[in-house]
Amino acid sequence: MQFEKLDSIPALAASLPRADENARAEALARQNNLTKPPGALGRLEELAIFMAGWQANPRPRIERAQALVFAGNHGICAQGVNPFPQEVTAQMVANFDAGGAAINQLCAANGAALGVIALDLDRPTADFTTGPAMTVAETLDAMNRGAAAVDAKADILILGEMGIGNSTVAAALGAACFGGSAAEWVGPGTGSDPAGIARKIAAIEAGLRRHAGQSPMQVLASLGGREQAAICGAVLAARAARVPVILDGFICTAAAACLHAADPHLLAHCLVGHASAEPGHRRLLAALGQTPVLEFDMRLGEGTGAALALGILRSALACHNGMATFAEAGVAGG
């Protein structure tokens, strides 16, 4: 998948694959014949049917799970929006590469192959209070790098991110796409104090004023960052290959929300892995009409909430594929 114009992204909704309704119906019929009262596995049944639709397979499988973490640096850090120095982004990428981060453990525990893609960390985006964060060419380049990283043969894709300052970016994207004041979208991120939160709010307000009245994909360029654009590219490439996606928390969802604002159908193949403790995430989930799989007060990013949700999906499919039907088991009541 190759992106050449931001303007043509919304129209993709008409041409990208849809969920296979026959596979969904067959999966639902199977669920209703398994040795349990219909519906008794609750959300696990919904997740199995969701996977059936996107894999176009009434017996969906997760044999090959890919996790991608995109990292970027942000010019908005010049406004003092984050207590950590930008060098931490590269240090955490080194930690990912060495296997020492939370996402490494959660990918190992839940069976995902982790790919980490550092996007020009030595070349932060521009400060969005003084101009667009990225040029259109930079945005398309990051989207294409995100798309190119997707394994089209994966059974599921987990998305995450790392980037000092990117909770400010996420709040700006949310406010620009869905309205509301900067203060309503801002939270403590990696640990801002009240003065730091005030700086985040002021920076976002300045960015919203400077880049008002833009389309969602223009917003991605003006207020986003490379890892946000890469996430959008990966989401679309996964869709083209019928690979269902688990988005992570606030920052990952905010990136994908630009696609939702462009056309809600673009995210139909995406789940949100968890509800972040970052307050703006609730607003995003409501805007996207998404019920997160998990809720553990996590606020780390990296794809950690999505990787945890992968374990739940594995359990959902284990039940769907492995359970006996009433007839097979000779149990009354089927």
Added chain:
Amino acid sequence: MQFEKLDSIPALAASLPRADENARAEALARQNNLTKPPGALGRLEELAIFMAGWQANPRPRIERAQALVFAGNHGICAQGVNPFPQEVTAQMVANFDAGGAAINQLCAANGAALGVIALDLDRPTADFTTGPAMTVAETLDAMNRGAAAVDAKADILILGEMGIGNSTVAAALGAACFGGSAAEWVGPGTGSDPAGIARKIAAIEAGLRRHAGQSPMQVLASLGGREQAAICGAVLAARAARVPVILDGFICTAAAACLHAADPHLLAHCLVGHASAEPGHRRLLAALGQTPVLEFDMRLGEGTGAALALGILRSALACHNGMATFAEAGVAGG
């Protein structure tokens, strides 16, 4: 562990092991040095510290996980409280033994060794509207069989149950232990219609009238069943061996709630795996002061919610034990 008198159960709270506060403190200190903002893994951090305390090990492990499902039959079915015939209990036990039930798939997916213990299925308890469901001797026998089934070398124990009619038993135990009307504790169970729910309420009201003013352990005998007593025995035997426990949903929690009503310290080593869709479970969770690990609208029993939660605990410990500290990773901000 051998139980000889129901009256002596509450006093066990004083002699059974407590969480190791040193191990908890060491585990917390480790969490605060790992490469993430302190607290950013939310509930996963709490779960790791919980495990550290009960295993008395600042680096807790799950190498040996045991799941026990106890099955029993209930005389209260004579009151028409369940749309399924009692034979389904034995049929489902056969399904467990053949590997075809949800709990089999979830134990396999989340790494637990499953033991299924059918407790005198051909000898249902008595109808509690006409007398005590079990004699004291029957209650102690079931408790001892539950205790004897516990693997004292397990790193964690998952508990579940199966028994046609036992959502009525659970509602009766909840109302007797914590007050409230029968109607407030009753839900659809495996699928009762309004007339069936009315029969459940009437049966519980009759049972509450007949067995009023009893101690929690007497309530277990009068209104409970063999699988409920076995769960209580297993909970206590696990505690004696410092094995943390994950309780399942409404019925399993209601059984253990008799111990909580006897002395809340008796359940200090227990988590509740999920919040059941069965409405009485909310009341139980509030009475026990428990926040369930998961919430998926499941209402199957068998230990399914607890087995799912085991996967989350594995992820929590993978992060706790596998992540690098700030110093190890050379990341700024530790």
